[in-house]
Amino acid sequence: MSAISILTLILAGLMLLVGGKAGLTAFFSAVFNFVILFITVILITGGLPPVWVAFFAGVCILAITIYMGNKDEKTANIAFKATLIVLIVMLILIIPLDHFAQIKGFANEQSEEIEAFDLLVGVNFEQLIIATTVLSTLGAIAEAAIAVASGLNELIEQRPTITLPEVFKSGKTIGFQIMGMTFNTLFFGMFGSDLALFILLYKLEAGFSYYLNSKIFVKECLAVLCSAIAVILVIWITTYLVGKKLNEKRAQIDK
Amino acid sequence: MKVNTKTWLKLALILVSCLCLYLFLRNDAFLYQQPIGKVVAVKQAAPEKTTDVYNNSDETTQQTLTLEILNGKYRGQSFKVNNTYSRSGGLDQKYHLGQQIFVNIHEHRGQKDIVISHYKRDVYLIMLSWAVVVLLYLTMQFQGIRSLLSVILNFVLFLLIVQVDVFLNLTNFFWLFAIAALLFTALSLALVIGLNKQFSVTFLAIFLGTTSALVIGCLVLYFTKSKGVHYEALDFATQSPKQLFLAATVIGLLGAVMDAATDIVSTLFEMKRSQPELTKQQLFKSGQVIGRSVMGPLVNVLLLIFFAETFAMSVLYFKTGNSIAYTFEWTMALGIVQALISGIGIVLTVPLASFLSAQFLGGK
Numbered sequence: 001m002s003a004i005s006i007l008t009l010i011l012a013g014l015m016l017l018v019g020g021k022a023g024l025t026a027f028f029s030a031v032f033n034f035v036i037l038f039i040t041v042i043l044i045t046g047g048l049p050p051v052w053v054a055f056f057a058g059v060c061i062l063a064i065t066i067y068m069g070n071k072d073e074k075t076a077n078i079a080f081k082a083t084l085i086v087l088i089v090m091l092i093l094i095i096p097l098d099h100f101a102q103i104k105g106f107a108n109e110q111s112e113e114i115e116a117f118d119l120l121v122g123v124n125f126e127q128l129i130i131a132t133t134v135l136s137t138l139g140a141i142a143e144a145a146i147a148v149a150s151g152l153n154e155l156i157e158q159r160p161t162i163t164l165p166e167v168f169k170s171g172k173t174i175g176f177q178i179m180g181m182t183f184n185t186l187f188f189g190m191f192g193s194d195l196a197l198f199i200l201l202y203k204l205e206a207g208f209s210y211y212l213n214s215k216i217f218v219k220e221c222l223a224v225l226c227s228a229i230a231v232i233l234v235i236w237i238t239t240y241l242v243g244k245k246l247n248e249k250r251a252q253i254d255k
Numbered sequence: 256m257k258v259n260t261k262t263w264l265k266l267a268l269i270l271v272s273c274l275c276l277y278l279f280l281r282n283d284a285f286l287y288q289q290p291i292g293k294v295v296a297v298k299q300a301a302p303e304k305t306t307d308v309y310n311n312s313d314e315t316t317q318q319t320l321t322l323e324i325l326n327g328k329y330r331g332q333s334f335k336v337n338n339t340y341s342r343s344g345g346l347d348q349k350y351h352l353g354q355q356i357f358v359n360i361h362e363h364r365g366q367k368d369i370v371i372s373h374y375k376r377d378v379y380l381i382m383l384s385w386a387v388v389v390l391l392y393l394t395m396q397f398q399g400i401r402s403l404l405s406v407i408l409n410f411v412l413f414l415l416i417v418q419v420d421v422f423l424n425l426t427n428f429f430w431l432f433a434i435a436a437l438l439f440t441a442l443s444l445a446l447v448i449g450l451n452k453q454f455s456v457t458f459l460a461i462f463l464g465t466t467s468a469l470v471i472g473c474l475v476l477y478f479t480k481s482k483g484v485h486y487e488a489l490d491f492a493t494q495s496p497k498q499l500f501l502a503a504t505v506i507g508l509l510g511a512v513m514d515a516a517t518d519i520v521s522t523l524f525e526m527k528r529s530q531p532e533l534t535k536q537q538l539f540k541s542g543q544v545i546g547r548s549v550m551g552p553l554v555n556v557l558l559l560i561f562f563a564e565t566f567a568m569s570v571l572y573f574k575t576g577n578s579i580a581y582t583f584e585w586t587m588a589l590g591i592v593q594a595l596i597s598g599i600g601i602v603l604t605v606p607l608a609s610f611l612s613a614q615f616l617g618g619k
Contacts, residue, residue: 185511187510
């Protein structure tokens with residue numbers, strides 16, 4: 001058996017052991033997300049426009065991550081709505097950004113890995129990097145949206161008389177706590193996988209000018225920054241949506 | 256709306272600062288030593304269609320750029336240079352009027368030779384960083400900027416460790432990064448929860464969770480003789496790829512494990528504070544419940560980060576006639592193993608953090 005299948009079995013076993021049925025559901029949500037990402041790559045290879053494929057894949061991934069990981073439907077609905085809005089906003093932001101910054105395709109530092117390939121393969125690499133950036137942030141925004149929505153909903157249940165400004169204030173407090181940790185998750189996740197790159201850059205004795213302008217470094221930094229923006233936006237929008245829902249409910253009761 | 260003037264003032268300040276920053280960055284060529292050329296004229300040749308052996312059609316176009324040098328001793332001089340770009344743009348790009356490009360100029364017997372080096376990207380990198388700072392300030396004032404502090408400090412530490420690694424050039428450099436991981440954890444936790452009892456419990460949970468996940472990962476890789484995993488496929492490897500991969504895995508999973516552990520430990524401490532009569536068993540159970548709800552999303556966060564990074568390479572493999580199994584093994588397998596080991600770490604942290612907090616907080 002290959003290392004991957006044994007590790008997968010161990011992960012599934014542990015999730016079942018620790019999380020029971022919920023753990024197994026969480027395991028399958030990761031498996032489904034993997035399948036969707038794999039299909040995304042195949043569809044892009046097949047010639048479909050990467051940005052659209054990524055958008056639809058993104059909607060599916062968000063739905064799976066949020067609805068399979070969360071039993072409370074009210075929380076899940078708000079989190080899903082908020083993440084969808086952020087997904088669209090991020091696409092609108094990233095499309096011009098990646099066009100102007102020209103970080104598509106491969107960098108000169110990667111020439112060793114790609115020298116065996118003919119790069120004229122007719123894929124739109126600019127759209128591909130947009131797809132990559134958008135998809136890599138989805139996990140983090142789904143997690144942040146669920147945390148804020150469930151935290152606020154619990155608060156409203158505990159104190160039904162809470163006022164709207166108080167909800168927004170609590171949203172800020174919860175959001176702040178989550179943000180620090182989410183930034184860490186993103187930072188370590190992304191820079192962890194770039195460890196080899198940083199060692200290489202250091203060995204090349206790259207100067208300040210190189211860091212600010214080289215394709216590969218700017219690409220990795222823009223990905224982290226875009227994720228940070230997405231997380232901030234999702235905290236904002238989720239808090240707003242919870243407040244709006246509460247307002248609507250109260251207006252109904254008043255009638 | 257009584258805060259009107261103040262809000263407008265803030266908004267104006269943000270807009271003006273963005274504009275100033277943009278104008279400065281567009282004209283900062285004097286800060287660089289390498290010559291920068293601005294495209295002042297472009298002449299396009301007719302595109303040429305190409306088809307490779309796998310029937311992928313593409314188009315290449317040659318353009319002749321006239322560059323005006325903005326800095327250094329060639330300042331003000333014009334040069335002509337050729338650039339070839341393809342429609343897909345895997346390793347090249349089309350240049351437009353007004354764009355700035357780093358160039359190398361060599362003088363050889365009075366003949367000046369000019370070569371394009373790379374595109375000037377600092378404008379976008381710094382503008383976006385500024386946007387993040389402004390957004391953080393708008394959402395939560397100075398508190399928000401403080402949450403960036405931990406990331407910035409970690410980044411500085413990260414660069415220092417890389418420097419030490421290159422300097423020492425150890426054979427077993429994995430251990431250097433393992434120690435670095437401990438430092439990262441301590442630093443981030445100290446900033447988020449301060450140096451107290453909660454810190455020690457969280458730290459211990461993270462340490463044990465990460466270590467056991469790594470031991471499990473290494474044992475599996477050892478007994479399967481890393482079947483289906485090619486360390487050589489690791490990008491940019493300049494040192495032993497296997498150790499580099501393990502070091503990257505440790506750092507990559509750290510953030511997620513930290514997230515899970517702090518969530519559980521801080522909630523349990525808070526519970527004990529408001530309800531001192533809670534028993535060990537009750538605390539352990541509550542910890543498991545919290546853990547269950549964060550486990551799934553966190554595994555997905557890492558899966559998406561590790562997988563999305565392989566997109567460009569996998570598409571290139573598929574497009575050049577490689578089979579699904581081969582492409583998977585050479586481009587995605589490493590990322591998947593990383594995600595799996597991280598997942599194991601996150602899951603193991605849940606009972607560990609619950610157990611340690613329950614033991615520590617005690618009760619009957």
